[in-house]
Amino acid sequence: MSSATQAAEPVARSAPSIAELTRLARRDMEGVDALIRNRMQSPVSVIPALAEHLIGGSAKRLRPLLTIAAARLAGAKDDACLNLAAAVEFIHTATLLHDDVIDSSELRRGKVAAHLIWGAPASVLVGDFLFARSFELMVEAGSMPALEILARASRVIAEGEVLQLTRAHDLDLPQETYLEIIGAKTAELFAAASEAGAVSAGAPAPVCASLRRFGRNLGLAFQLVDDALDYSGASETLGKNPGDDFREGKATLPLLLAIARTGEAEKAFWERTIDRREQTEADFERARLLVAGCGALETTLALAEDYAADAKAALAGFDGADGWKAAMIELADFAVWRRM
Numbered sequence: 001m002s003s004a005t006q007a008a009e010p011v012a013r014s015a016p017s018i019a020e021l022t023r024l025a026r027r028d029m030e031g032v033d034a035l036i037r038n039r040m041q042s043p044v045s046v047i048p049a050l051a052e053h054l055i056g057g058s059a060k061r062l063r064p065l066l067t068i069a070a071a072r073l074a075g076a077k078d079d080a081c082l083n084l085a086a087a088v089e090f091i092h093t094a095t096l097l098h099d100d101v102i103d104s105s106e107l108r109r110g111k112v113a114a115h116l117i118w119g120a121p122a123s124v125l126v127g128d129f130l131f132a133r134s135f136e137l138m139v140e141a142g143s144m145p146a147l148e149i150l151a152r153a154s155r156v157i158a159e160g161e162v163l164q165l166t167r168a169h170d171l172d173l174p175q176e177t178y179l180e181i182i183g184a185k186t187a188e189l190f191a192a193a194s195e196a197g198a199v200s201a202g203a204p205a206p207v208c209a210s211l212r213r214f215g216r217n218l219g220l221a222f223q224l225v226d227d228a229l230d231y232s233g234a235s236e237t238l239g240k241n242p243g244d245d246f247r248e249g250k251a252t253l254p255l256l257l258a259i260a261r262t263g264e265a266e267k268a269f270w271e272r273t274i275d276r277r278e279q280t281e282a283d284f285e286r287a288r289l290l291v292a293g294c295g296a297l298e299t300t301l302a303l304a305e306d307y308a309a310d311a312k313a314a315l316a317g318f319d320g321a322d323g324w325k326a327a328m329i330e331l332a333d334f335a336v337w338r339r340m
Contacts, residue, residue, distance in 0.1 A: 015337055016330045016331075016333035016334040016337045017330070017334055018060065018062070018065070018327075018330070018331055018334055020323070020326070020327045020330060021065060021069060021324075021327035021328065021330065021331055022065070024069070024072070024323055024324060024327055025065055025068045025069060025072075028068045028072075028079070028081070028082060028085070029061065029064070029065060029068065029085075031079060031082045032061070032064050032068070032082050032085045032086050032089070033061075035082060035083065035086040035137070036055060036086050036089055036090070039086065039090070039133045039136070039137065040052070040055060040090075040130070040133065042129070046118060046122055046126070047126055047129055049118075050097075050114050050117075050118050050122060050123065050126045051093070051126060051129075051130065053111065053114050053117070054093055054096065054097065054108060054111075054114055055089070055093055061089055063088045063089060063092050063189055063190065063193045064085035064086060064088045064089045064193070065085075066088075066190060066193045066194050066197070066215060066218075066331075067081055067084055067085040067088050067193045067194070067196055067197040067200075068081055068082075068085050068197065069194075069197070069324055069327065069328050069331075070193070070194040070195070070196075070197030070198050070201075070211045070214075070215070071197035071198065071200050071201045072197075072201075072322070072324050073198075073211070073315075073318055073322075073324040073325060073328065074197065074198040074201035074203035074207050074208075074211065075201050075202075075203065076197075076200060076201035076202075080141060080142075080143070080200045080201075081196075081197050081200040081201070083137045083138070083140050083141040084137070084138065084141050084143075084146055084150070084196045084197065084200055085193075085197070086134075086137050087133075087134040087135070087137040087138045087141070087150060088134075088150065088189065088192070088193045088196070090130040090131070090133050090134035090137070091130075091131065091134045091150065091153070091154055091157075091189060092189060093127075093130050094127040094128070094130040094131045094134070095127070095157055095161075095185075095189075096108060096127075097114060097115075097123045097124065097126060097127035097130070098123075098124060098127045098161070099161070100113045100114065100115055100123065101115045101120045101123050101124055102161070102165065103244070103248050103250075104248070105244060105248075106241060106244075107241050107244075114126075131154065134150070134154075135147075135151070138150055138151070141200065143196075143199060143200055145199045146196040146199045146200055149192050149195050149196045149199065150192055150196055152192070153188050153189050153191070153192035156184045156188040157184060157185060157188055157189060159184055160180075160181050160182075160183070160184025160185035160188070161184075161185060163177075163180065163181050163184065164181045164185065164250075167181070167251065168248075168249055168250070168251070169249040169251070169274050169275050169277065170251050171251070171259055171270055171271065171274060171275055173251040173256055175253065175256065178251065178252070178253055178256060179220070182219075182220060182223040182224070182227075183216070183219075183220065185223075186219045186220070186222065186223040187215075187216045187217075187218075187219030187220045187223065188216070188219070189219065190215040190216060190218050190219030190222070191212045191213075191215040191216035191219060192212075192215070193215055194211040194212055194214055194215030194216075194218075195208050195209075195211055195212035195215065197211065198211040198212075210314045210315070210317065210318075211314070213310070213311075213314040214311045214312075214314040214315055214328065214332075215311075217307045217308070217310040217311035217314065217332075218307075218308070218311040218331065218332055218335055220304075220307040221304040221305070221307040221308040221311065221332065221335040221336055222304075222335045224253065224300055224301070224303055224304035224307065225300075225301065225304050225335060225336055225338055227245065227252035227253055227254055227300060228253075228254055228297050228300045228301050228304070229242070229338070230242060230243065230244060230245040230246065230252065230254070231243075231245075231246070231254050231255075231287070231288050231291045231292065231296075231297060232288070232292065232297055242284075243284040243287075243288070246273070246274075246283075246284050246287050246288075247279060247284065249273075249274045249275075249277050251274070253296075253299075253300045253303070254291045254296045254297055254300050255274070255287075255291065255296075257291075257294065257295075257296035257299055257300065258287070258290050258291040258294050258296045259274075261294040261295070261296065262290055262294060266290060269283075269286070269287075269290075273287065301336065304335070304336050305336050308332040308333065308335050308336045309332075311332040311335075312329050312332045312333075315328060315329060
């Protein structure tokens, strides 16, 4: 084979991952994990047992990792960001506990959902306990701006949950409202995690705004891919059962696109399964084929790629000498690669 032919061959690109970001943040995340395990303790034994069920094990801790990465990229030299990162994880875990009760979910992070083991009241109350712990950690961080950012995020997340609940099973949900819901439920905590990290580093307002933009767009990309995976992924990828969104009647973008594109031909099917939630075992497979067949997955994933590109663009002005910028760019690529 000639050198010219060799030169023309494409170079294989390895799949993006969070391995480098995890390596860079290893020492910081060890400190965050220690804080998390210390602060989830309580003399009321069900609290640490239930919290450990969800927090322990294989969780990526992506949101606190984002807080650490944003702080270091913004020039942080101390450990002021660790308390905020732990607070972010507690906020996230509390929302998951509440979500699973509301949605009657059976799996979370590949495990039986906590409310099926300890009951819905205990799950909700432990979620409240973790919210309280998160605010204690924020206060101890000693940054009023960071406290404001994460407190606002907690309020916005709750508003997103209520908005989703009030528009559940809505076959005519506009795409703008869907994006408003995921912007509040998911992207707001990504944005706040990044912005709080930058604030803890004492970064100027434009830097904090850029990192908030990165987090928000990353969160939107993640949620869009998650919603697509519900119709195409496996339990190992999702950490929950594929089809849960369909069975719960959630109006996610792949479903909304499929409803619009299949039109009158499938109107009765969608009204029965989503609006009235009268479903048989075979209905998810039919829905999955309709979603895939009309191109709804491709459209959803293309939008996720656009948001990931916007996230990467937000980092354009940062110095990449220390490796954090490249690792965060790879995180944005990983967000959309998970569909594979």
